[in-house]
Amino acid sequence: MGLKPKTWSKKTRRSVGVGAVVAAALAIAAASTPAFAGTHGNQTKAVKTATPIKHLVVIFQENVSFDHYFGTYPKAANTDGTTFKAKSGTPAVNGLTNKLLNNNPNEYNPSRLSPDEALTCDQNHSYGPEQQAYDGGKADQFVQFTETDKCTGMPIIFGEPGLVMDYYDGNTVTGLWNYAQNYAMSDNSFDAGFGPSSPGALNLISGQTHGVQAVDSVTGKPVSNSLSTSPDKKGIGTVIGDPDPAFDDCSDTNHTSTNPLAKMTGQNVGDLLNNEGVTWGWFQGGFAPTGKANGYAVCGATHTNVGGNAVVDYSAHHNPFEYYKSTSNPKHLPPSSVKNIGKTDQANHQYDMTDFDAAVAANNVPAVSFLKAPEYQDGHAGYSDPLDEQQFLVKTINELQKSKDWSSTAVVIAYDDSDGWYDHVAPPIHNGSSDPANDQAMCAPTKKTKPLNGYEDRCGDGPRQPLLVISPYSKTNYVDHSETTQPSILRFIEDNWKTGRIGDGSLDASAGKLTNMFNFNQKPVTKPLILDPKTGAVKK
Template sequence: MGPGKWKGRRSALIAGSVAAAGALALATVPSWASGEQHQGASLTAAERPVRTNTPIKHVVVLFDENISFDHYFGTYPKAANTDGTKFTAARHTPRVDGLTKKLLTKNPNQYNPKRLTPAQAMTCDQDHGYANEQKAVNGGAMDKFVQSTEKDKCTGQPILFGEPGLVMDYYDGNTVTGLWNYAQHYAMSDNSWDTVFGPSTPGALNLISGQTHGGYAVDPVKHAKVSDSYVVQSPDKDGVGTVINDPDPAFDDCSGSNHTSKNNLAVMTGKNVGDLLNEKKVTWGWFQGGFRPTGTANGYAVCGATHQNVGGNTATDYSPHHEPFQYYKSTANEKHLAPSSVAAIGHTDQANHQYDLSDFDSALAANNLPAVSFLKAAEYQDGHAAYSDPLDEQQFVVNTINKLQKSPEWKSTAVVIAYDDSDGWYDHKAPKILNGSADAAADQSALCGTAKAAGGYQDRCGPSQRLPLLVISPYAKVNHVDHRYTEQTSVLKFIEDNWGVGRIGDASFDQRAGGLWGMFDFWHPRAGRLILDPKTGAPVSG
């Protein structure tokens, strides 16, 4: 059913669209029959696409790396237009809770925020450790970023930009032009948060399960349980604790630098969204750059693909700790096996829903787009400072969305652009801690000790900092800034609710997460296609 038919039937289908919290009342939205059939696949009745609670039949999550909200959108919609790609906001563009004149000129931190130019796209990586991010927040004063998370010098990387006060700095629409143009034509949030403090792995786990507790450490060869405080914090008598760092996943041949290191690995227990989708026969997949092996060594698959970023630095494409499903035995593809066919992508086979990014392109070209797709760029295009940058990230984001918008599936697709953590970059907005922790790993005296720990599980303190969040869809609100509270786990909650697969349980944050419904308009859809130039981020057609 296209947007017009949904609009014509809205009164009959939706009795009350807005709940008290401002979210779409799912209880009033009946299941929505699908008329789509995956071409090229012979499916049994149990494998055919299931009903959804909205017109959205395909969710594509672009999960990028290490950006705070103010780092990309602090001055939105005003760009300097002194260099880079020119950006001029549409009239009546809503403003965001961003960097005010006072924050730009009389900031409580040691340095004022400064604008970074496109020529400074390649920067040092900042400190985004679990405890140091809490210290930067400083009990809500938001004034210890320079002392706690800044890295202004990058040894051995002469092309990376660094200077004192770097952690405070930001880009505008002359550099992150594509994202600002998407915000102009679709919906974004200025109140979306990193679910917990810390680096990439906790963010990725929260995206798919809302849960960083339930992990334990194993040795890299025999997977025998070991004790390792880097792998998990606050372990119980069985060694099960919480992941706050970036240990590699146990069920991945490419972990530990292709199993050449002796670092211990992490196993996650419990359920993730892949398990829930499998139970309901909903097609899905995680697609990551560099996942396809380049060879074998010592009985392990080897992930050796590399690319150069815009600065000329070479980065290994595949990062195991960015692939959250590989921590769970139920959803892992340990040997990085390819799908048995293009028609099988999204279904359970030897690949077990874990794919190379090229498999997404193959599925899209064959009109076999899974219902739920998580996309992780190769490292050089994932936005992570030091080995990636906003210009490379823009090429990945824009190329992907352009292909989707030109496909038949676009009419029923929602793209969500989300991030795994803030990298420690400055954001001025103080978090309201919703889940606390009472242990030594947390800077909990003035911050994390103010709230209870859900399920009694320690080291899940958060939310921490605001992150960018955009929804790009024919059903997205146009030029809209949503102010309702959301977090990484809100993406999980949207998937759960759209396909009616239930909740994770066991104190998962999917229970507390705000909904994405305020970013959609199913009653009066009017968002058109927007094709951008991947290099400049500027529109090339309307």
């Protein structure tokens, strides 16, 4: 498919007005209690699960708001791309109404992006500007604060004034829309806070962005640096940006620079799973080193995206476990064997995506798996796109649905941040912050929104994002309206494998539950839904 070069299209400019709806609801659901055998190190012990889910696979993608992918769901234009026609009775979502499409309070109306416009500019998704875009809940300042309509660095990039407002439909993100048709999705799931990738990834595995300390990239000793915000006397504060992790040879562009690195204190879900003897792993494209230089492993693998642009596969700041010494694999050592994937060995639960493929083929998928696509397939605007992303999602889920463990598996598709893309639902603020250097008035703490443990710069919820659950136990063609965040996934893991909570002000305890997207009383629907990776259309 040919992609359009950078062009400027005509859009309707709007005068700034008022309009945004705050949607919030909580769900409570029950679950059953079968048993699951987990392993820790070289020992095996019985591990009971609270639900029939024995294998959870979290596919953690990049930089998409809900409206950007699902704003007009389930109605597609069907003027180009892959045809999509919704099933009868498909529920509506809190999406882009005719008023929002034609009389939006922002300076531009949202415009549909075609499959030929898959490669676009990356938007501004920093902690402060995202708050400013929501303008105290009116959601009318996206063009002023998060828009990037011109960009360089890639030969084929689409841009236009008002780009930040734009959206795809089922003719481009066809695979995701077909998964929503046949399984469960949410239209009320939010980033746990404002800001970019690293905070979102940390919230996924620990519900915590406080506890970061800047360290020297060579010695690992603490240094004075603005890497963390609101630091205490020891320099430990909150991370709101994208620093590289302290325990990763491939940080600082394979250690060719000497920027301070980020060390996280406290614990994460990997520590909790290890304590309970549950197998787990983080699998990321490009994690396998391509060589060594100056004593460091080098992550040099690349792929070309749909526009023919070469992209480095591995991004260190996308791997949250490498911020914690206890769960890191600094030298990117491989697992000692396929049989030991998920157990504690030299890989320390950190793997290349090829190791996940090997584990699936060997029927050795860990109890909990986190998947991070190579960058060209992770959906991040600027170097990835929905078409390349679709190929990764569909290929991976097709493999899992054909595996012997599918009857007890759940796949969660979630995102680390919104990229600054427009979403009309102003996020509810549950955890306030009053840092004058970074926080807007909407984050000002109240009696109900005092910062947990007094940690500043964790204002949230942040922007709304897609969330899908694909499983034999998923509700079918179902839209969940209960409020969830990235730590809801963490909470599901904690509850299912009975690990206990993270503590220290983690957002896990207060996160909404995922269980409303399941029906654990139903007979599991194990018949695979096989999609075409290129088109996203249903094959069988």
